[in-house]
Amino acid sequence: xxxxxxxxxxxxxxxxTTVCLTGSIYTFKDKIIDVYNYNKVYVSKQATPxxxxxxxxxxxxSKGYEITSITIPSAPDKSYKVGYSTLASNKLGxxxxxxxxxxxxxxxxxxxxxxxxxxxxxxxxxLISGIGKDxxxxxxxxxxxxxxxGLVLWWPKKWKALKNSLKIKWKARFYRLNYDLxxxxxxxxxxxxxxxxxxxLYVSYGWVKSGLIVAMGGQPVLTKETSKEAQEEITxxxxxxxxxxxxxxxxxxNRKNTAQVSLNKIMQLTNQKLPYSAITFxxxxxxxxxxxIVKKINRENWLGALLPDIxxxxxxxxxxxLELFSDKPLNKxxxxxxxxxxxxxxxxWPSLILYFIVSLVGCSLPITGFIIWWKKQ
Amino acid sequence: MKTISNLAAVxxxxxxxxxxxxxxxxxxxxxxYDAIKTELNLNEEQTxxxxxxxxxxxxxxxxxxxxxxxxxxxxxxxxxxxMKKQTEETITFLTKEQGAKFTELSKKFSRGRSGYSDxxxxxLNTELGLDSTQQVMLVAxxxxxxxxYVNAHDYYHGNPEAAKEYWNKFDVERKKTxxxxxxxEQFIQFTKLAQEELFAGEHGGERKK
Numbered sequence: 110x111x112x113x114x115x116x117x118x119x120x121x122x123x124x125x126t127t128v129c130l131t132g133s134i135y136t137f138k139d140k141i142i143d144v145y146n147y148n149k150v151y152v153s154k155q156a157t158p159x160x161x162x163x164x165x166x167x168x169x170x171s172k173g174y175e176i177t178s179i180t181i182p183s184a185p186d187k188s189y190k191v192g193y194s195t196l197a198s199n200k201l202g203x204x205x206x207x208x209x210x211x212x213x214x215x216x217x218x219x220x221x222x223x224x225x226x227x228x229x230x231x232x233x234x235x236l237i238s239g240i241g242k243d244x245x246x247x248x249x250x251x252x253x254x255x256x257x258x259g260l261v262l263w264w265p266k267k268w269k270a271l272k273n274s275l276k277i278k279w280k281a282r283f284y285r286l287n288y289d290l291x292x293x294x295x296x297x298x299x300x301x302x303x304x305x306x307x308x309x310l311y312v313s314y315g316w317v318k319s320g321l322i323v324a325m326g327g328q329p330v331l332t333k334e335t336s337k338e339a340q341e342e343i344t345x346x347x348x349x350x351x352x353x354x355x356x357x358x359x360x361x362x363n364r365k366n367t368a369q370v371s372l373n374k375i376m377q378l379t380n381q382k383l384p385y386s387a388i389t390f391x392x393x394x395x396x397x398x399x400x401x402i403v404k405k406i407n408r409e410n411w412l413g414a415l416l417p418d419i420x421x422x423x424x425x426x427x428x429x430x431l432e433l434f435s436d437k438p439l440n441k442x443x444x445x446x447x448x449x450x451x452x453x454x455x456x457x458w459p460s461l462i463l464y465f466i467v468s469l470v471g472c473s474l475p476i477t478g479f480i481i482w483w484k485k486q
Numbered sequence: 487m488k489t490i491s492n493l494a495a496v497x498x499x500x501x502x503x504x505x506x507x508x509x510x511x512x513x514x515x516x517x518x519y520d521a522i523k524t525e526l527n528l529n530e531e532q533t534x535x536x537x538x539x540x541x542x543x544x545x546x547x548x549x550x551x552x553x554x555x556x557x558x559x560x561x562x563x564x565x566x567x568x569m570k571k572q573t574e575e576t577i578t579f580l581t582k583e584q585g586a587k588f589t590e591l592s593k594k595f596s597r598g599r600s601g602y603s604d605x606x607x608x609x610l611n612t613e614l615g616l617d618s619t620q621q622v623m624l625v626a627x628x629x630x631x632x633x634x635y636v637n638a639h640d641y642y643h644g645n646p647e648a649a650k651e652y653w654n655k656f657d658v659e660r661k662k663t664x665x666x667x668x669x670x671e672q673f674i675q676f677t678k679l680a681q682e683e684l685f686a687g688e689h690g691g692e693r694k695k
Contacts (some may be wrong), residue, residue, distance in 0.1 A: 180554060192549050200542075201568070203549040219548055229666075242644070315645045318514070322641075330641050331651040347659040350637075351630040358626045390554040398560045444640045
């Protein structure tokens with residue numbers, strides 16, 4: 110066990126360090142970009158209520174913009190983010206709006222996106238097209254093995270030794286301190302690192318994805334060998350989708366003869382169905398999608414996890430679809446939030462910070478492990 | 487010492503492998519406009535116009551990203567429209583040869599449509615002589631195909647073989663439904679015309695040449 114832990118560790122160390130380091134940076138992408146655009150994203154909280162969507166819409170219309178989407182944060186010190194189309198030339202754009210005054214704060218500066226794209230590509234494939242993803246995948250498989258073998262190696266042989274295995278002797282000499290950092294930090298971060306690694310493998314390997322989905326009661330990812338039952342489920346889902354699309358086509362016709370309900374009305378209808386305070390995204394109807402699509406991120410659960418509920422209305426304000434996260438079967442819930450589960454966005458700041466620290470520990474394990482091996486030579 | 491040498495050999499091999507494979511460094515989701523400018527061999531005036539157009543349409547892409555309501559298909563459709571407009575505007579200040587090359591490159595870089603294109607649907611409408619009800623059904627069936635395929639993205643993401651399986655399965659469903667919509671003669675003709683409508687990559691970007 111210790112020999113394979115050693116050699117697999119040495120083999121995968123460069124990749125694991127890179128993946129953990131880039132993961133810990135990428136975790137904070139949205140937060141960093143928000144801070145980078147601080148003067149646009151954040152506003153001073155005021156005693157007066159925020160302007161309604163219709164007021165914002167009127168203000169923008171008078172300036173030559175038609176809203177195509179709007180993001181309404183739950184935090185009172187954050188601005189509205191509005192997607193628009195210009196009335197003059199149908200040019201698309203987006204900017205932040207002060208929710209108290211309706212003043213346009215400007216377009217976000219996304220110049221950091223390029224940097225984060227590189228970080229993400231390093232994380233996923235080490236910037237190597239083709240084989241890179243496999244190198245990362247195999248290294249993560251090795252990492253999962255090392256986490257488990259590491260736990261076995263860490264496990265104290267005597268009950269009395271447990272106390273020492275849980276502490277770091279900060280005043281010890283370098284090699285002893287390094288040993289403690291590897292063992293003890295590895296133990297404390299074991300579960301979270303294992304979870305991050307497995308959700309990462311879920312993205313990389315179809316068989317891991319299938320295994321997890323089936324374990325949660327779903328059908329496996331489609332292959333040539335997929336069972337008849339799974340095939341039938343897909344046929345059924347297509348039939349349901351066809352009914353939905355026929356309704357959409359009918360709606361396109363109806364829309365021509367109907368006045369569109371206001372955004373305030375849509376907010377009111379949404380809040381009736383989803384009566385909780387949350388960040389809300391609204392996409393307005395278009396020629397091809399004649400529905401208001403509203404997504405609210407529900408945090409009213411015992412963990413405070415960010416769970417999306419989606420609701421759709423036609424232009425008359427009639428409810429067309431309600432997709433509650435809580436109504437989905439476990440496997441579909443997992444698929445829906447697999448990414449925030451992997452990135453740490455699922456619980457907001459607490460999980461982001463936890464994932465950041467744990468990823469840094471993961472990044473350090475190959476280094477401290479290497480030093481342990483080096484000392485033994 | 488021998489172990490250290492072995493380890494060094496392994497590390498050097500890995501680094502060599504990484505660097506040798508790393509020649510193609512196209513960052514996912516972003517178009518390398520500098521490489522395109524070089525390939526098109528733009529003059530100074532064209533470069534200024536090209537950069538301005540890129541900036542204008544990048545802003546539009548950011549606007550599309552601002553819609554966080556989660557309708558993946560609607561978002562992809564908007565991205566395609568923006569790329570189409572960008573191409574139309576760009577070729578106005580390029581020579582004929584440069585324009586042809588840029589049109590080809592923009593096709594390569596933009597994500598294709600997984601379902602039938604508007605042009606193909608128009609062709610079916612004309613050549614099969616579809617009535618208005620059949621036309622509406624064709625559009626709805628094609629959207630059902632596209633949306634079903636796009637909604638399955640979480641299952642086939644990063645796995646081209648699985649993507650192909652989903653595409654083919656939904657294509658079978660699409661054709662089965664259209665068989666009920668068309669007359670026998672129309673369906674035979676449709677089958678011939680749709681022969682080249684095959685799976686073209688996870689995001690439909692490698693559609694037939």
